[in-house]
Structure formats: C-alpha cells, structure tokens
Amino acid sequence: MKQYLLYIGLFINFGTLQAQTLFTENFDVFPSAWTKTNQSQPVGLSNWQQGNVSAFGTGFNGGATSYAGVNYNSVAAGTPGTISNWLISPSISLQDGDVVKFYTRAGSNFSSIPDRLELRLSAAGDASVIPSTGSADLGSFTTLAASVNPNLAPSVYPVTWTEVLYTVSGLPTATNCKLAFRYYVTNGGPSGSNGNAIWIDALSINRVLSTDSFFKNNFAVSPNPASDVVNITNNATSTITSIQLTDMNGRTVKEVKGKVDQINISELNAGVYFLKINSNQGTGSSKIIKK
Secondary structure, three states: OOOOEEEEEEEEEEOOEEEEEEEEEOOOOOOOOOEEEEOOEOEOOOOOEEOOOEOOEOOOOOOOOOOEEEEHHHEOOOOOEEEEEEEEOOOEEEOOOOEEEEEEEEOHHHOOOOOOEEEEEEOOHHHOOOOOOOOOOOOOOOEEEEEEOOOOOOOOOOOOOEEEEEEOOOOOOOEEEEEEEEEEEEEEOOOOOEOOEEEEEEEEEEEEEEOOHHHHHHEEEEOOOEOOEEEEEEOOOOOEEEEEEEOOOOOEEEEEEOOOOEEEOOOOOOEEEEEEEEEOOEEEEEEEEEO
C-alpha cells in the first residue's frame, strides 16, 4: 500500500549525486494526519476527499480511487461565491534546494470551466496558523510556492496527470514547515461560472545530496544559490576543460567547452541543477540552485 513516509532514508541516484526522499503521499487512503478546512464563502457541503471510481481515469500511480479530489460544491448553491478549500500536510523539515513534486489534473467532462490550485507553504511547523475566517484568510501560509492556472483561464488546467515542481528557497537552514493545497476559485460553485473538480496525487519531497569528494577537493562555486552568474574556481593543479549543466530530469541545459571560470544562468528557470566539471585531473559534480 502506498502511504506517506517521513525521513525513511530512501536514495535515488542522479549520476554522482543522490536524492534523499523525505516525504511521500500517494493517497491510497485519505491521510488522517492531514488537516482539511473549507473556508469558501458561502461555504458548501464538499471538502477534500478520497478519490472515487470515475470514467475519467485513475490516480497517477494507478488504482481507481488512489488520489485526492475536491470540487465546485465547496461553495453552497444559490449564489456564486469564492472557493477556498484547503488540504494541509503534517510538519515536514525543509531547506533550500529541496524539491517538492506532485501531479494534478482536472475533470475532463467540463474542461473549459476554469479551475485553479495553489501550493502554499508555512514556515511555522506545528505552530502554523490554519485559515479559519473565510475565503481571504491565508493563516500563516503566506508563501505561494506554485500555482496551476493562476489567471483562472478556461481550458488551461490540465485534464491529464501533469507534473508540478517547486524548489524550496528562503530556508537556508532546516525548518519545520507545512504545505497546503488550496483549491482557490472566484465566481465559483454550483451557481458560478468557474470551478469544476481537480485531483492531486503522488506528492514527493526530495533532497539532493552531493557525494562527490573530488569536486569538493578541486572546485568551488559561488554564489550558490545564484540568480545570474555562478563563478567557478579550481585549485592550482587542475585545469577545467568543459562544464555541463543538467536539470532534475537529466536534460542538458547548458554546455561550455574550454577553460571556464563562470557560467551565466540568468535565462534558466528557478530550481535545482547539476553542474558537472571536466578537468585534466578528473570529473566532479555538484548541485547549484537558481533563485
């Protein structure tokens, strides 16, 4: 059975790097350790719930009901309202560079009806303030980590399982946090023009770890995290012959040959990348974070 796992010490190889899986939730059963609160106005009868058998498919990881979902009945019938329906994780220790990944989709029966999902973060751990005073209340979940269809446009929310990634920033040291999925739709509900149904599945949080001692002994990069230029220095006995930058999926996003002392990453999306340096002394890899 799939279940959420805290600090289980699983490792996934990324070349000479490893990623530690800190947390997973695959919604085989609805997670009792999570908090759900419907702050929609006017509040309806629906809330986040375990998936049910549907003609539109199964959970991302398989299983007819192996996902969590929420729908337009978050708002009461009779008048359009604002959907603000929350599903909040237990405390998880996060730090810069951790990668949050999940999959989402909308119901394909009314794909032209706008839907929106936010991933929000509170850095207060178990002391996090849960929204409680209506659709505008964010509690302590003031960090907007990711938004699917932020402009609430029609026919934009994916109707097949689609990956969403967020790389943690602003937490230089390990910090207890909570993550929240917020179904957030204005002019929504049975009497509104927006909002149908969305699903989520396969949440995972991974921490990329550098294990390449050759890199540490021969090279240094700064600043890290960086927003534009990363400077590369090497010791007196090594000469850089080329560098390669790859993303989390192993795709090469930049490659430079010859003697190199810096690399411009300003055009890249924010996230974690792997820097591979080739030299006359050998090859080393490490992670860099684009802010």
